[in-house]
Amino acid sequence: MSAQLSPSPLLKAFQDSYQELVRFIARRTGSTHDARELAHDTWVRLAERAETRETEPAPHEGAARAYVYAVAENIAIDHLRRRQRSAERFSPVAVDIEAEPAAQDPSTRDVADGVAHRQALDAVDAALRALPPRSRDIFLADRLEGACHAELALRHGVSVKTVEREVMRALDSVEAALHRWRGEAAPARTGRRRALSALLGVCGLGVGSATLWQAWRQWVPGYSALLSTPIARIRTQALPDGSSLTLDAASRAEVVYYATRRTVQLLAGSAFFEVARDEARPFVVHALGHEITVLGTRFEVALQDGGVRVAVESGQVRVRSAGGEERTLGVGDRAFIDPVRPLSTSHPAGAAAVAPWREGWLDFDRQPLAEVVERLARYSPRPLRVAPDAAQLPVFGRVRIGEAGDWLRLLPRSLPVRVREDDGADRALVIERRPS
Template sequence: MSAQLSSSPLLKAFQDSYQELVRFIARRTGSPHEARELAHDTWVRLAERAQARDDTTADPAPPEAAVRAYVYTVAENLAIDHLRRRQRSAERFSPAPVDLDTGLTTGHDHHSTRDVADGVAHRQALDAVDAALRALPPRSRDIFLADRLDGACHAELARRHGVSIKTVEREVMRALDSVEAALHRWRGDVAPARTGRRRALSALLGLGGLSVGSAALWQAWRQWMPGYSATLATAIGRIQAQALPDGSCLTLDAASRAEVQYFATRRTVRLLAGSAFFDVARDEARPFIVSALGHEITVLGTRFEVALQDGGVRVAVESGQVRVRSASGDARVLGAGDRAFIDTALQLSAAQPAANAVTSAVAPWRDGWLDFHHQPLGEVVERLARYSPRPLRVAPEAAQLPVFGRVRIAEAGTWLRLLPNSLPVRVREDDGTERALVIERRPIS
């Protein structure tokens, strides 16, 4: 890079805000992959401007805010041009409107006709789905439709039907199994045994699927089935940042697991283990819902952490607002700096601001730190175990000793070995094959 380019305030502003700029473009285009390509195009435009203008002159430097605004304006214009080209391409290749009764195209375009047999076949597939749902017990059908069409939370459905959240989840899975079996019968094959990973039902309809059928039925199908689905998991000692299709980002802590599904009217994440930090792109048409142990956290656009801790769920908000609803129905709205905990008795604590600067950071594990504020030693060691290559154990008599301080994750082993300097414990290596570190109460001499 020439000295002229390297000194350009435009390119410096681009470099300083690259990650944020990519998220900005992704929210405009709906595609993180396209966002990175458009960000590269933005750099090219800025570099061309830097070369065309002699930035080494003695002109006063423009305000930093103005430079940043110009960078974002260039990026937004490129995103708009990209969306226009994509729209024109879609219109060029989109099929003509279809008469649902005849299966033929309407209007005066006689050069494009619909395959009638294809239309009839897919209407039969929808009839098979409808029949499968009608054959379900009323409670199963009502729960499934409320879950998929209305986006009702599982806690609300459990209260409505007087059952547990686990029962609601089983009823939804039961309905999905029934629909999948019906589609396999329609195709003339046998539904495979479940292997823990459900096949996308839209794939059973063939390429194009219901998109060539009734617009109303296709919209209903989009409500039922996710347009995007992923299962994310991290190993011990590993942290993973995952970009999502809407420009949001999910960061998983070590030894954590989550399931992500995007529907037409909502975005959902189910936290199954560990902790996760969410940077959510605002979309008023599709709220972002995180469920954990039957509790739900709902947002439009914000940054927050959800963690499974001591049998409960902890929520901490870095910016924006979230609504926390426990499985028992209690609800709180948390703002920036607020924290809440739902315990094993389903009790939701009141919104609490951070106590001090040490504990104010949200999800400090992203930067390689763990903060503990008078937490039981058992919880602390359980947390450290996510990063330890060897097992860690705490003797019951030492599990409730309070711990206060900050631990650097990379030096957690050293911190544990120095723990006897601050607590009445001793650390020893187990004689077993696992070579676990055992923390136990120091005997009184």
């Protein structure tokens, strides 16, 4: 660059690495033109830091170079997120998605990546060694073995909640160590963690030790995304391995891919999965503490009436409840797991559709009215409520989602109910028993 640089170690590291840094940013953004602009932004950020922290001890060469790359990575991520938000303004479906880029092939790693990540591995290794033995054992079993929390609770003689706390405690410790490695203060806990791969600042990992590298690549995600859909919108999302998931309206899911497994946490609503077969990486869906594991298949998982419903369209699915019960489901099989009753399975007669909402329909087979209306509420621009005296009335039939309003208006013809508008500010529609 032609710009006159100060003797700051950070700016010198930037100058010495400029061409490599531009290539590094270009790989992250897919644009050499953007990479040059973002490299300039990196220089400005470094110059500001050098100017405001003149009294700090000068970092050694390797640390300065690692810091330069970490700043550049942050700027590139911000750029990609701005570009994503701009694209979403013109998307027909509003979703919230934040994805971390997948790790680069080891053959493309820069020397700087190796130097930086040997230091990062040392920081993580020290953080894990400082943990109490039980916390460390639970965390590594969770991340390396993929052991479920119910199994770990039995193994250590503690509750599932305790296992969850130990995993979160270890994650906090590792995250704090990575923030210190990046020269940052760990932010206050807000309930959501950054992917540890993002905290690294660069994608490749140096091989500080073969064992630690193998452990690291198994429990640091290569890809993560938080997906959500608003009321009345359905979204299909392609995943990096060729799989896809379709989110029903008013649904949320968190997708995280590791080197040895693919995981999805269903947080709300329903999702239909079409999973690409990969015997080296099982695909596991977590919902309310239960696990659904597959290699390659098509199936639906839904949060329903306080429990989890699973329906298989093709292939096989292994369902494991939080209490340790297991069932294997085949084509056409259904399972329901709730907090009270044992895991139950069924195989409805006929070719019952799996996730018919994908085609614009909802099917109900003697389901309580309260549950039916809760389901319809995902597509209604107005709130829907059911009075307690009508909540258990059974509903049987098929509803076209696009005509749910007409179905509600005609409901009093088939059930002893009336539909009225609430006096409140939200103008909710209330279904209640008809006076006799």
